[in-house]
Amino acid sequence: MQKYDAANDPFILGGHTFKSRFILGSGKYDVNLINAAVEDAGAEIITLALRRANTKDEENILDFIPKGVTLLPNTSGARTAEEAVRIAKLARALGCGDFVKVEIMRDSKYLLPDNQETIRATEMLAKEGFVVMPYMYPDLYSARDLVNAGAACIMPLASPIGSNKGLATKEFIQILVDEIDLPIIVDAGIGRPSQACEAMEMGAAAIMANTAIATAGNIPAMAYAFKNAIIAGRQAYLSGLGRVLARGASASDPLTGFLHD
Amino acid sequence: MNENNFIIDNQSLSPEALAKKHAIETDPSCRTNHMEYMEGMDRIESDIKDKVMKTVNAYDYTTYSKADVTNVISRLKSGESCSVEDFKTLLSPSAAPFLEDMARLAQRETRNHFGSSVYIFTPLYIANYCENYCVYCGFNCYNKINRKKLTFEEIEAEMAVIANSGIEEILMLTGESRAMSDVKYIGEACKLASKYFRNVGLEIYPVNVNEYEYLHSCGADYVTVFQETYNPDTYETLHLMGHKRVWPYRFEAQERALMGGMRGVGFSALLGLDDFRKDALATALHVYYLQRKYPHGEMSISCPRLRPIINNDKINPRDVHEKELCQVLCAYRIFLPFANITVSSREQASFRDGIINICATKVSAGVSTGIGDHKAKYEKNNSEQAVNVVNNATNDAGDEQFEISDSRSLDEIYAAIKNQGLQPVLNEYIFV
Structure with missing residues (x-):
């Protein structure tokens, strides 16, 4: 049996190499979640809403980010490309580095990303030297535009953010995996380790999750389960999945076995 | 003005001011039309008032039964989203015994x-x-x-x-x-x-x-x-x-x-x-x-x-x-x-x-x-x-x-x- 070794399967993003393919979100829930995730899920990238970074000194979320972890500030709160650029620059000025996850929502009910504004923001930020990771609704044309705009990866949503509903957009994510040459990181809506595993089997490069872990009964245990599911899915993808028949079965004795000359 | 239990006279008012106050309180014809914009007030194009008030005016919360409430609650529990009609049901007196379900x-x-x-x-x-x-x-x-x-x-x-x-x-x-x-x-x-x-x-x-x-x-x-x-x-x-x-x-x-x-x-x-x-x-x-x-x-x-009001017997x-x-x-x-x-x-x-x-x-x-x-x-x-x-x-x-x-x-x-x-x-x- 071959053991999976992340060292032989590096995840490269914006010139940085990561061993973990699990990106952790930090929104909405207790900041103590972060420690659990880093230790038990082995996450090397943690997203952080800049709008949440400025708070009471003793609870500043930046203090909860362990050393050696790459901080991925997001532009949550932006409603236009210009606002996203302003937030990204503010994050860089605060020492959050060059990575930025573009989140632009103009809908306060479903918090769905606005692809058009996201493409504009990606272009502006890429020109400014950011490693741009755009969160988007899985649409092939938009994904291609994001590639041309200078994105470092594509982050399609699996289902509405925070919903834990899993791969509702599976068919469309598969199209992105098949057609886009950048890493596809499935973001938002993944609710169970099995769903994370399934997305990885499909060829996603990484998984981003937050709510699934934050709402679990045992946060560290769930973080650990996600870690293993992501590794399993990655290994399955690399192994080449066995084919699945749409209907019927495949007989092992051929019907034409009697033919001799 | 019997419906107003709030009105209190202010003893420092002049007789004229007090008279005006009483007139406004007791004689609706002394008051301006509350549905008319005053000078300088923006009038925007919006149909939201009409939409809201049409539904509110037609709302009779006494028509909802306990069966209506249980139906709504079971559908919501199964993950359906809440419609305007569902919301009206949840606001009705019939929903009161289901407060714990609603809280969940x-x-x-x-x-x-x-x-x-x-x-x-x-x-x-x-x-x-x-x-x-x-x-x-x-x-x-x-x-x-x-x-x-x-x-x-x-x-x-x-x-x-x-x-x-x-x-x-x-x-x-x-x-x-x-x-x-x-x-x-x-x-x-x-x-x-x-x-x-x-x-x-x-x-x-x-x-x-x-x-x-x-x-x-x-x-x-x-x-x-x-x-x-x-x-x-x-x-x-x-x-x-x-x-x-x-x-x-x-x-x-x-x-x-x-x-x-x-x-x-x-x-x-x-x-x-x-x-x-x-x-x-x-x-x-x-x-x-x-x-x-x-x-x-x-x-x-x-x-x-x-x-x-506590101890109000009415x-x-x-x-x-x-x-x-x-x-x-x-x-x-x-x-x-x-x-x-x-x-x-x-x-x-x-x-x-x-x-x-x-x-x-x-x-x-x-x-x-x-x-x-x-x-x-x-x-x-x-x-x-x-x-x-x-x-x-x-x-x-x-x-x-x-x-x-x-x-x-x-x-x-x-x-x-x-x-x-x-x-x-x-x-x-x-x-x-």
């Missing part, structure tokens, strides 16, 4: 949308002059109270004290007097607030779109306007004089604020002024339709109530006790999962602590509704080594709008939120 559903929606976050803010009254005669309000122009408008130096001193306590979100309030606290004055106060706080909201008299634009440029990003009651007939009998008397201009304030570039808007009926079920329906539909028209806008609902079925308030709030949450729900310090600590575990997402802390008395209250606090905000500070402060029931400081509220396993959030906002 509401909690699920709150956690899905807000996680465990509970936001904290504090109000700051900068002036209490008012040109309106709203019979139930302590700031009304006929009420003899200490009036005060803070100077910019005083505002800044108050802000420094509040900011020093750790508060990062402020809601600035004035009485409704354009003459005494004009838009420019409020704008300058917003600029000062931006220096001390990350998030600046306003609860002032409704203004025009260009004025909201100006206030936004000064640093304000949220506007709250209470409609008090959505029933125009009742509204007319309670708001007897002043620009606040114009019901439609007030109704359209949130829309004008969004048109002026504000990020978010707040809504409220003062439950108990009129039929609270109808007012709750109107409030929620106001949010619902405005969100559909301005999907980027952040929406928030407050839920003040007129407290039922039981009023329309009284809003804690159970009724809880039913309304759960219904709001289930119908509008994305809206912030604010529970003010008018409610007692026990209610606020309980309701943040179900559906409220925003609470005030370290509250004073007086004018210019934070310094005295907060410092008295420290010197006594007490944690509560002391509510009888004696200085030249302006009088309070209403009495509060939860005087806990920021640290106390912060700890109370944490004790419930929730996450107190002082600020999750960025002005762009």
